[in-house]
Each structure stands twice: as C-alpha cells, then as structure tokens.
Amino acid sequence: MSHTETHAFQTEVNQLLKLMIHALYSNKEIFLRELVSNASDALDKLRFESVSNDALSEGESDLAIEVGFDKEARTVSIIDNGIGMTRDEVIENIGTIANSGTKKFLENMTGDQAKDSHLIGQFGVGFYASFIVADKVTLTTRKAGDEKSEGTRWESTGEGEYTLETVEKEVKGTEITLHLKEDMDEFLDDFRLKNIVTTYSDHINFPIKMWQVKLDEEGKETEEKTLEQVNKATAIWTQPKSELSDEDYNNFYQTISHDYENPLAHMHNKVEGTLEYTSLLYLPKKAPFDLYDRDRRYGLKLYVKRVFIMDDAEHLMPTYLRFVRGVIDSNDLPLNVSREILQSNRVVDKIRSASVKRVLDQLAKLAKAEDQSDYETFWDQFGNVMKEGVIEDFANKDKIANLLRFSSTHDSSGPTQRVSLQNYIDRMGEDQEAIYYITADTYAAATGSPHLEMFRKKGIEVLLLTDRIDEWLVSHLTEFEGKQLKSVTSADLKEFDEEAEKDLSEEDKKAREALTEKVKKAIEDQVSDVKITLRLTDSPACVVSAEGDISAHMARMMEQMGQAMPKQNPVLELNPEHALVKKLDSLEDESKIKEWSLFLLEQAQLAEGDQLEKPADFIKRMNVLLSEVI
Ligand code: ADP
Numbered sequence: 001m002s003h004t005e006t007h008a009f010q011t012e013v014n015q016l017l018k019l020m021i022h023a024l025y026s027n028k029e030i031f032l033r034e035l036v037s038n039a040s041d042a043l044d045k046l047r048f049e050s051v052s053n054d055a056l057s058e059g060e061s062d063l064a065i066e067v068g069f070d071k072e073a074r075t076v077s078i079i080d081n082g083i084g085m086t087r088d089e090v091i092e093n094i095g096t097i098a099n100s101g102t103k104k105f106l107e108n109m110t111g112d113q114a115k116d117s118h119l120i121g122q123f124g125v126g127f128y129a130s131f132i133v134a135d136k137v138t139l140t141t142r143k144a145g146d147e148k149s150e151g152t153r154w155e156s157t158g159e160g161e162y163t164l165e166t167v168e169k170e171v172k173g174t175e176i177t178l179h180l181k182e183d184m185d186e187f188l189d190d191f192r193l194k195n196i197v198t199t200y201s202d203h204i205n206f207p208i209k210m211w212q213v214k215l216d217e218e219g220k221e222t223e224e225k226t227l228e229q230v231n232k233a234t235a236i237w238t239q240p241k242s243e244l245s246d247e248d249y250n251n252f253y254q255t256i257s258h259d260y261e262n263p264l265a266h267m268h269n270k271v272e273g274t275l276e277y278t279s280l281l282y283l284p285k286k287a288p289f290d291l292y293d294r295d296r297r298y299g300l301k302l303y304v305k306r307v308f309i310m311d312d313a314e315h316l317m318p319t320y321l322r323f324v325r326g327v328i329d330s331n332d333l334p335l336n337v338s339r340e341i342l343q344s345n346r347v348v349d350k351i352r353s354a355s356v357k358r359v360l361d362q363l364a365k366l367a368k369a370e371d372q373s374d375y376e377t378f379w380d381q382f383g384n385v386m387k388e389g390v391i392e393d394f395a396n397k398d399k400i401a402n403l404l405r406f407s408s409t410h411d412s413s414g415p416t417q418r419v420s421l422q423n424y425i426d427r428m429g430e431d432q433e434a435i436y437y438i439t440a441d442t443y444a445a446a447t448g449s450p451h452l453e454m455f456r457k458k459g460i461e462v463l464l465l466t467d468r469i470d471e472w473l474v475s476h477l478t479e480f481e482g483k484q485l486k487s488v489t490s491a492d493l494k495e496f497d498e499e500a501e502k503d504l505s506e507e508d509k510k511a512r513e514a515l516t517e518k519v520k521k522a523i524e525d526q527v528s529d530v531k532i533t534l535r536l537t538d539s540p541a542c543v544v545s546a547e548g549d550i551s552a553h554m555a556r557m558m559e560q561m562g563q564a565m566p567k568q569n570p571v572l573e574l575n576p577e578h579a580l581v582k583k584l585d586s587l588e589d590e591s592k593i594k595e596w597s598l599f600l601l602e603q604a605q606l607a608e609g610d611q612l613e614k615p616a617d618f619i620k621r622m623n624v625l626l627s628e629v630i
Helices: 011-023 030-052 087-094 101-107 113-122 126-133 190-201 246-257 339-343 346-368 373-392 394-403 421-427 443-447 450-458 470-476 494-501 506-522 552-560 579-586 590-607 615-629
Strands: 004-008 065-070 075-080 134-142 151-156 161-167 173-180 208-215 221-229 265-271 277-283 300-304 307-310 325-330 434-439 462-465 483-487 529-532 541-544 571-574
Touching: 011 126, 030 065, 030 075, 030 126, 030 173, 030 190, 030 246, 030 307, 065 190, 087 134, 087 151, 087 161, 126 134, 126 173, 190 208, 190 246, 246 265, 246 277, 246 325, 265 346, 277 346, 325 346, 346 373, 346 394, 373 394, 373 470, 394 421, 421 434, 434 450, 434 470, 443 462, 450 541, 462 470, 470 552, 506 529, 506 571, 506 579, 506 590, 541 590, 571 590, 579 590, 590 615
Parallel strands: 065 208, 300 325, 434 462, 434 483, 529 571
Antiparallel strands: 004 161, 065 075, 075 173, 134 151, 134 173, 151 161, 208 221, 265 277, 277 325, 300 307, 541 571
C-alpha cells in the first residue's frame, strides 16, 4: 500500500539551496548538465555492478539517458535506466548533505547572498541545481534488481520539506521531473534543450536521447515521434587531442567535477607500449571547501577499457595532489578490480607515478610562464597542499621544492607568497651561506620579529613562513641547491657571531661574560641560557630555542593541537648596545637585577608571539620600572 511521508530537510540543505539558486541564476542551464552527469554516473555504476551480477541489468542492454519536455504540463524530465536508489539511499543522498565538512563550510556563510555567492564555487553543484529552474521536483527511482513494487517517489518544492512515497516502477533507474518556475519557459524548447546537451554533455559515455516529432514529406509535423540520439556519446578521452577544443575539455571538466568554473589546465595523454592507458587530468581553479577534510573524496575516476570502475580512486594520486580531477582509463587492469587490489598493484603504481610526473611538469610549466597569473591563482589556492608534497613524496621532493612560493622581506607585495627558492638564490650575496627564513603565526608577527633586525641591516633576504604547515616543511626541506635552509631564530648562526666578535677587546669580552652570568643567575629557573647577541639593532633582547629543542613556534602549534608540551626554557639573548641592557648592566641590587632581567625576557617572549604565563606581572613590573624614570 502506498503512503506518503513528509520529511524535513537538514537545515544545511535549505541554506545551501538558497545560496545556489542565487549564485547560479545567471548560469541556470547547468541544471541539465548536473542531472545528466548524475544519470551517467548511475549508468556507469549499473554497468560495473552487472559485470558480477547479471540479474541487475534486468534483461535490458541499452543503457541510455532520455531528456524530454511537456509543454502543457510545463515540465522537463531526465530519465535513466541505471542503478537507481532504494528508499534509504534517497533519504541519504537527496535529503541530506552527507559530507561532514559541509557544516563547517556553511558556518562561513554571512547570510548576505551577494557575499556568500562566491562560496558556492568551492562547493559541487549537483542535484540541487534542479531548484534553480524548478519550483517542484519529482524524483521516481527504483534500485536495479529490486521488486517493481519497491520504487520510491521523492517530491519537494525545495522549501524545508520533501515527501516520500512507495510506488510501483516498471523500469529500473531514476526519472526526474522538473516543474518549471514561471519564467523558465525557455527550457520547454527542443532546440534549446538539445543545444545544452550538446554543449555540456556531448562526451558523456552514454547516448542521450530526445523525442523528435516526425515530419511528413511536405515537412509538416506528424503524430509520430521517435527517440533520437543527440550527443556523440564517445568518451572524450578516447578522442585524439587534435579533434578536441578547449571548450570540449572545459565542458567535460565541469561535468565530472560539478564545478561551474573552467579548470586552470588540462593534461591529456595516451600511453601505448607495455602499459596501455589514457589519462585526462585537470587542475581546478578553486580549492574545494573540504580540501582539508579527512573524509573528503578524491577526484579521479578509474575506467578499465572504457568501463567505469570507481570514483575517488585514491591510489591513483598521492594525498597532496588530491585536488587533481579527471579520468584514468587502463587497458591492463581486470574489470573486477577492487580497492584492495589497487592498493598494491604494479600497473597502478606505474600509472600513478607517471601521472604525478605529468601534474608536476604541468605545474612547472605554469610556474615558468611569462604570465604568472595562472600559477599565482594555483598557489594561492593549493600552495599549502603542495607543501605537504615535500613531506609526502620523497622521490619528487626537488621538483616540488622548485614549485614552492613564499613571502619574503625582499618582496613588496606583502603577505602574498610569490618568491621561489630559486629567486632567493639568484639574488643572494656570493658569500652568503644559507637560505634564511623565519616562522611565525602571522605575516605581521614575522615582519615585526626582532630576529630580522640584523638581516635587514645587512640587506639579507629572509623568507617569511607563516602557514601552519611551514614548520613541518622546513623540518623536511633542510637544503635547496646545496644551500642549507636556516631559521633566523636558530641558536646556531655562528657565521654572523664570529664576524661581530672578532673586533672585541679581551676586556669587552670579559664584561659581557660578567653580564650574562649575572642575568643567568637572577632568572635561572626561566632560561636555559643567557647570551650576548650582536644580531639585534633596535631591540634590547630576543629569545631563541636552545639547540636541540623544537622551535617556540612549533611548540605553540603543538599546544594548540592539544599536545601537552614539556616546558622548554628559551635562551635569552641580550643586545649589549641597547640602553636598557646597559642600565641592567649597571645595577647592583639583586632584586632589581631580577626585575629588569624578567622584564627583558618577557618582552622578548611577547615579541615572539608567546603567551606569558602571568601577563599581569609583566605589566606591574613594567609600570614600576617606568615610574622610576618619571
Ligand atoms: P554528487 O553527484 O556530487 O554526489 P548530487 O547531489 O548530485 O551530488 O547527488 C547526490 C547523490 O545522489 C549521488 O552521489 C548519487 O548517489 C545519488 N543520485 C543522484 N542522481 C542519481 C541518479 N540519477 N541515479 C542514481 N543515484 C543518483
């Protein structure tokens, strides 16, 4: 017996729908591309699953998509005889947004549609695009292999609720009927629909058919109608490059990625010989909102001899290249290949390393191009992910290192990351030994660090590393082109200390030793050592990590991630030329020495972006010292 149930959408779905309708209004015909793409996926899945379970095909061998319209009822429909969905699958796929990152994504929304509309670019479009043109959508579906009486009808006006009903459905697969909004009559037109299909879906692997009215000998319409195929239905990647336009490539990208922008670049390669496969890979322009979500799906589709095998074939690309979208079609894998087999398969390994090489070569090409705008777009979106590559992909470390971009003291464009390691080397002084960098939480903290003072004075470039991953990056990338990468906060900058010390008299040296001993004694439990530094010019003091300790910035990050860190006392470095240090040097009273020493230590820690354990004590101390000079 059929009964109708009403369900509420997840609140997120409502928000997303509103946003989508607003953002994509000027691009509204893409609803058809999205639904055809889903239908094609459903046919792919059926074809794949019927390899091992013939019953699923229900005796029907012609897999196809049908697009039609009804002028009177003002509906457009998209019908497939693919895998279909069970009732539970409908609830899961159509009423919810399963992805765990979605909530977070939606939290970013401001509620101002104009402002939010750019966010949709980070989000796949999909089935909900129906509601751009329709004010009611009916989806009737039956899972292949299920009883005919087990069909499900889903219906919604896209406003908070949907209804579910169990219905009889003769043919397996899914039929979607869009009840068009008032001003959407343009889609009740043969020519218009056909045109959209050939524009966006020409290279869908399955025939897309439309009803055509038969004309009589005089060219007049007859009662008779026939189904005619309107697309090429040849997988795009099997076509020779010479026959494909950028537009063909772009449209196919949008079909598989649900992205409504064009990709940044595509790579199409046919490999013949001991291994035979074709790959069509794309670099997107925009990072998806869930790029850092662990559950995120991967972008590559695997085909074997033109038969779709699986989505999200994560073994075809390393994690750091997870943003690459596209298709790999192999002639050497068995049709019944499983994820487990892919994990340790020689053919897959070879395809993977060749594909990685293609992507890195393409990136190198963009990075070297006269016009840097594409590479800059890429880096701003995916730079942080590429840095993971240095850690993850040892074999390609050097290639990836060449692709890295940083902000730098010698780059006037500010916090954008535009300087390569090669740029740095090309302009560094002949006798400079290392590539210097500083890590900090923010660009402002990096540029304001007292550690840069000497480097500024000497005109030495320092790379400003302010992304979370940078600490890990530099712990794996210790050298580039024979030059060591060195932190300006490292305790070991002997190359500068030796130079500065060589002009000191014995007497000066002794006086300095006495000063450091005095301070060290006063705040012994707070520092691991006290040293004189000649690296500061404007600031009285700075802190560095003791040799062997992890950097203060790294320790802060670990703490933020909930990792308990043992307390590490810093090395306090004093600038002997500074008036405050000279004052400290002149003091005799032990408690005063202690106050001044603590004051210098704490301000140095603050300048590093450290949290003081007792900030109120610091203020008190400072006020006492200030009132002494008033
Ligand atoms: P996406 O296609 O990006 O996953 P959609 O919102 O378009 O997102 O679709 C959600 C899910 O609904 C699909 O992943 C698929 O499982 C299911 N689905 C959509 N359309 C069909 C269809 N025509 N046949 C079978 N399943 C479908």
